Amino acid sequence: MIQIGKILKKVPIFKMLGKESIDFIVERLKFKTFEEGENICKIGDPGEEMFIIISGATDICIGEEGQQQVVATLKSGDYFGEMALLTGEPRSATVIAKETTETFLLYKNDFDVILEKYPSISLSMGKIVSQRLRETLKKAASVTGGKKEGFEAKSDGSGPSGTLKDMALVDLISFCEANSLTGEMNLRSGDKEGVFTFERGQLLSVKLDDLGEDEALDTMLSWNDGTFEIHVRPLTLKTGSESAGDDDEEDVTKKLLIVNNSRVVRRVIERAFKGLGYEVSTASNIATALDVISTLSPDLIISDIKLADGSGVEFIRQTRDQQAIPFIFLTDNAVKPEFEQQLREIGDAELTKTHEVSEIVKLVENKLL
Numbered sequence: 001m002i003q004i005g006k007i008l009k010k011v012p013i014f015k016m017l018g019k020e021s022i023d024f025i026v027e028r029l030k031f032k033t034f035e036e037g038e039n040i041c042k043i044g045d046p047g048e049e050m051f052i053i054i055s056g057a058t059d060i061c062i063g064e065e066g067q068q069q070v071v072a073t074l075k076s077g078d079y080f081g082e083m084a085l086l087t088g089e090p091r092s093a094t095v096i097a098k099e100t101t102e103t104f105l106l107y108k109n110d111f112d113v114i115l116e117k118y119p120s121i122s123l124s125m126g127k128i129v130s131q132r133l134r135e136t137l138k139k140a141a142s143v144t145g146g147k148k149e150g151f152e153a154k155s156d157g158s159g160p161s162g163t164l165k166d167m168a169l170v171d172l173i174s175f176c177e178a179n180s181l182t183g184e185m186n187l188r189s190g191d192k193e194g195v196f197t198f199e200r201g202q203l204l205s206v207k208l209d210d211l212g213e214d215e216a217l218d219t220m221l222s223w224n225d226g227t228f229e230i231h232v233r234p235l236t237l238k239t240g241s242e243s244a245g246d247d248d249e250e251d252v253t254k255k256l257l258i259v260n261n262s263r264v265v266r267r268v269i270e271r272a273f274k275g276l277g278y279e280v281s282t283a284s285n286i287a288t289a290l291d292v293i294s295t296l297s298p299d300l301i302i303s304d305i306k307l308a309d310g311s312g313v314e315f316i317r318q319t320r321d322q323q324a325i326p327f328i329f330l331t332d333n334a335v336k337p338e339f340e341q342q343l344r345e346i347g348d349a350e351l352t353k354t355h356e357v358s359e360i361v362k363l364v365e366n367k368l369l
């Protein structure tokens with residue numbers, strides 16, 4: 001048990017979890033070994049589980065059997081199979097053991113329970129999933145487009161682009177469907193620009209000027225020359241509560257107030273927590289924050305230790321005159337021992353030097369859940 005915990009602590013998504021949380025996950029893991037050349041999962045199949053590699057290596061492959069292309073090779077500490085569990089989509093790639101590979105396996109039910117309990121994991125996974133999806137799509141583009149010029153995978157984070165001479169519009173639409181695209185495909189010819197919107201490979205809308213959808217599609221199908229660009233939108237992951245599919249517990253939205261001088265810090269933290277289903281308000285100084293507190297009654301306040309109209313200690317004291325709300329203070333600098341002492345006396349206030357969002361999420365979860 002202790003041994004497994006140690007291995008898990010090396011996996012980036014679990015790194016920030018405490019011992020108790022690691023034990024919770026360890027209890028749900030199964031051990032499985034795959035021999036060299038063995039198919040661990042197959043593209044297009046439904047996803048029942050995800051895997052964490054303990055030792056060995058796996059190739060992530062796309063394309064038909066016999067003509068497979070390796071998109072990536074994963075090693076000890078990496079994980080795979082999470083995409084189908086997070087999105088509900090079929091497997092996006094075939095995974096083959098490159099050598100004897102030992103894994104921990106986590107079934108969907110347990111995965112859902114863990115994500116529900118530790119939303120910070122889905123936050124870190126979400127970033128990786130979007131990145132993997134983009135890479136796989138690029139690779140698929142180069143396989144589909146073959147050596148044709150004009151169908152190229154860019155390296156700037158956007159999706160494939162090219163010319164309609166090299167790839168007909170019908171083939172482009174099939175490509176987007178086959179690769180479960182969530183995003184837009186823009187088509188340009190002369191001064192005209194049309195937009196196809198896809199959600200998980202389904203064509204949702206076709207727009208060109210103010211034409212109706214059928215007319216817009218017919219017009220673009222007749223374009224003999226022009227260019228296209230595919231833009232992948234980051235995935236919206238299912239939240240923990242959605243994926244657990246458990247509705248006996250009442251879902252109470254937690255309210256957060258973020259108080260910080262820096263607009264960027266406010267935005268980054270706000271986005272992360274909104275993505276996790278929190279109701280988030282922000283304020284840049286104490287005066288505005290106190291107004292928000294009296295109307296919103298947040299469950300927790302994340303604040304800078306120095307604000308334009310006073311210190312963190314002044315802020316927490318004025319807040320506590322109104323309401324007993326827990327605080328998390330963020331700081332980059334060496335903190336004066338008096339400040340830490342004052343916070344201890346006031347109580348229910350923590351200090352963290354991290355600005356790593358996943359770490360802040362973890363602190364908030366520990367306080368509120």
Ligand code: CMP
Nearest residue numbers: 072080081082083084091092093132135
């Ligand atoms: P899933 O789609 O469930 O099954 C295949 C897995 O391969 C997928 O989850 C990811 O874990 C992994 N995968 C897909 N594309 C990539 C990539 N570009 N880089 C690394 N891993 C990938």
